[in-house]
Amino acid sequence: MKIAVLIKQVPGSDSSLPIQNDASWINEEAITYVMNESDNYALEEALQIREQNGNGEVVVISLGPDRVQKVIREGLAKGADRGIQINVDSVGAVDPLVNASLIADAIKEEKFDIVFSGLQSDDLGMGQTGIILGEMLGMSTASLVMETEISDGRIKVKRELEAGYFQWVTMDLPSSITIQSGLNTPRYPSLKGIMGAKKKEINVLTPEVGQSKQSMEKVYIPQSDKQTVMIDGSADQIVEKLVETFRNDIKVI
Amino acid sequence: MDILIVIEDNNSKIHRMGLESIAAAQSISKDKGFSIGVLVMGGNAEGLSTEVSKYDVSEVLKLNNDIISSYSSDGYAEAVKQVIEQENPKYVFFGHTYQVRDYVPKISAKLMKPFLVDNVSINKDGEKFIFTKQMFNAKLYSDMVAKDNGPLLISFQSAAFSADNAQSGSASIRDISVDIDSSMIKTESDEPFQEEAGGMDLTAAEVIVSIGRGIGKEENIPMAQDLAKAIGGELASSRPVVDSGWLSAPHQIGSSGQSVSPKMYLALGISGAIQHVVGMKGSKNIVAINKDPEAPIFEIADYGVVGDVVEIIPKLSEALKEN
Numbered sequence: 215m216k217i218a219v220l221i222k223q224v225p226g227s228d229s230s231l232p233i234q235n236d237a238s239w240i241n242e243e244a245i246t247y248v249m250n251e252s253d254n255y256a257l258e259e260a261l262q263i264r265e266q267n268g269n270g271e272v273v274v275i276s277l278g279p280d281r282v283q284k285v286i287r288e289g290l291a292k293g294a295d296r297g298i299q300i301n302v303d304s305v306g307a308v309d310p311l312v313n314a315s316l317i318a319d320a321i322k323e324e325k326f327d328i329v330f331s332g333l334q335s336d337d338l339g340m341g342q343t344g345i346i347l348g349e350m351l352g353m354s355t356a357s358l359v360m361e362t363e364i365s366d367g368r369i370k371v372k373r374e375l376e377a378g379y380f381q382w383v384t385m386d387l388p389s390s391i392t393i394q395s396g397l398n399t400p401r402y403p404s405l406k407g408i409m410g411a412k413k414k415e416i417n418v419l420t421p422e423v424g425q426s427k428q429s430m431e432k433v434y435i436p437q438s439d440k441q442t443v444m445i446d447g448s449a450d451q452i453v454e455k456l457v458e459t460f461r462n463d464i465k466v467i
Numbered sequence: 468m469d470i471l472i473v474i475e476d477n478n479s480k481i482h483r484m485g486l487e488s489i490a491a492a493q494s495i496s497k498d499k500g501f502s503i504g505v506l507v508m509g510g511n512a513e514g515l516s517t518e519v520s521k522y523d524v525s526e527v528l529k530l531n532n533d534i535i536s537s538y539s540s541d542g543y544a545e546a547v548k549q550v551i552e553q554e555n556p557k558y559v560f561f562g563h564t565y566q567v568r569d570y571v572p573k574i575s576a577k578l579m580k581p582f583l584v585d586n587v588s589i590n591k592d593g594e595k596f597i598f599t600k601q602m603f604n605a606k607l608y609s610d611m612v613a614k615d616n617g618p619l620l621i622s623f624q625s626a627a628f629s630a631d632n633a634q635s636g637s638a639s640i641r642d643i644s645v646d647i648d649s650s651m652i653k654t655e656s657d658e659p660f661q662e663e664a665g666g667m668d669l670t671a672a673e674v675i676v677s678i679g680r681g682i683g684k685e686e687n688i689p690m691a692q693d694l695a696k697a698i699g700g701e702l703a704s705s706r707p708v709v710d711s712g713w714l715s716a717p718h719q720i721g722s723s724g725q726s727v728s729p730k731m732y733l734a735l736g737i738s739g740a741i742q743h744v745v746g747m748k749g750s751k752n753i754v755a756i757n758k759d760p761e762a763p764i765f766e767i768a769d770y771g772v773v774g775d776v777v778e779i780i781p782k783l784s785e786a787l788k789e790n
């Protein structure tokens with residue numbers, strides 16, 4: 215079983231997000247980056263499948279400038295066999311059609327059985343790259359996957375639907391599958407894994423980037439017209455005011 | 468046809484977000500004189516087309532055959548792609564539902580046309596439109612533009628437009644067909660099912676104490692349980708708390724979990740991402756405690772505290788018990 219995992223490096227949920235003066239993007243120097251949350255679950259699923267099968271290869275692929283090598287190394291430290299960096303400028307990497315084309319070109323000769331990716335990135339949240347890639351490479355596709363079972367060259371996946379519903383879908387391989395968070399417990403890299411990762415190969419590709427069909431004009435902080443009553447003071451004062459609010463305004467105690 | 472709206476079947480009713488797409492299309496069509504076509508497809512197309520024809524749109528397109536009578540991503544993507552080619556609209560509107568996430572990117576790939584997703588508003592800029600979407604879990608917004616002449620695929624976030632604003636009228640219904648064969652379908656789908664809710668129904672609760680990732684660690688869960696008890700409410704959570712295994716799945720509020728509208732929803736260490744907010748924004752009073760003054764949850768909160776939940780929760784339980 216040969217599995218590719220698409221991993222995006224995104225600002226951590228605690229990172230500040232200062233906007234550039236020209237409002238075209240955030241100031242990347244000030245960001246602390248992490249592996250996109252659902253991609254981390256996708257990687258874990260790939261590693262578990264490889265372990266269950268006793269053989270196979272897991273390749274982590276990330277699109278972006280050199281900083282993304284950090285998440286590739288993290289994937290390698292967790293147990294992926296090798297990495298591919300598709301070296302593009304992050305500001306240009308907005309259009310999922312362009313990004314998926316770049317990844318398709320990079321991997322089409324590799325004949326992966328499965329491509330896993332997170333269902334969407336925590337930065338732009340386009341939620342399309344894995345599915346577009348699958349379509350471009352003639353693979354079966356499924357999104358929001360919460361469980362996988364492989365048998366007889368087919369894969370059965372549990373898809374999350376709205377409002378607490380699920381559905382099992384069975385597909386032929388090769389398949390491109392987007393993973394929803396929570397389907398497994400992602401591992402932490404071991405010390406041995408971290409040491410071993412240094413020796414693993416990262417193949418850096420620098421392709422020609424196509425014309426974007428959608429672009430970001432302006433990034434800004436949303437304005438709210440909601441009147442929120444802010445309660446402040448010391449922790450004790452806040453607690454006192456909250457109890458008063460519960461009793462006198464909301465009337466729940 | 469200027470705008471083609473694709474309506475989703477929700478247990479043989481129009482998915483609410485379909486009506487929201489109609490409201491969105493109507494809002495930009497007035498002064499532009501756009502014609503609006505609405506596509507209904509699948510096994511319930513007959514009944515749905517009658518429902519949709521009661522709205523103020525130009526035309527309803529009705530499509531069904533053996534292969535698309537129930538949903539598959541390959542079938543729907545191919546069918547809608549062919550309808551787009553036949554009708555050649557400038558824009559194709561969808562609600563940003565889970566189903567749309569599943570198959571519309573395939574249409575984007577087939578046609579090499581951009582899919583501008585999850586928009587919260589549309590604004591006119593001369594002849595073109597600007598589509599606004601949230602980024603970074605609603606912390607920032609971005610104005611997106613298409614660099615393509617279309618057809619453009621556009622989806623709208625839940626509640627970006629109000630279904631109540633969809634104007635009624637009367638539209639004609641036209642049968643259409645597409646050319647699909649079963650060899651195009653690479654998936655086999657079982658029936659949708661619901662998992663055991665463990666007897667938990669949060670919809671009846673008057674007070675919900677809901678915790679998010681800001682609770683920090685599993686060891687802090689009892690503190691939240693204690694608060695829920697002290698205030699006489701039910702404990703619930705955002706997705707990461709369930710993903711981490713700190714609380715069971717039926718506790719999850721949001722688009723994949725339960726939808727609630729209690730008298731008071733206490734959001735503790737929850738950022739306010741849309742997939743959470745859709746499950747609780749109907750609450751009568753939202754009280755948010757978050758250490759980040761810019762957390763999007765404050766945009767919908769009636770009462771807000773900028774502070775550390777791990778510090779405030781035990782003190783609050785204490786004070787409530789004294790009362």
Ligand SMILES: Cc1cc2nc3c(=O)[nH]c(=O)nc-3n(C[C@H](O)[C@H](O)[C@H](O)COP(=O)(O)OP(=O)(O)OC[C@H]3O[C@@H](n4cnc5c(N)ncnc54)[C@H](O)[C@@H]3O)c2cc1C
Binds near residue numbers: 358724738774
């Ligand atoms: C298709 C799809 C479906 C989804 N379904 C759901 C769903 O049903 N329900 C759901 O909830 N989510 C769902 N999500 C996930 C959703 O997008 C968010 O990722 C999630 O809601 C974030 O949870 P959170 O607010 O607890 O965590 P975060 O976004 O990480 O926010 C944590 C918050 O806690 C604050 N904080 C941290 N420490 C403290 C402290 N000590 N004191 C006070 N505040 C603190 C931080 O400032 C931050 O605002 C879904 C996502 C997708 C893509």
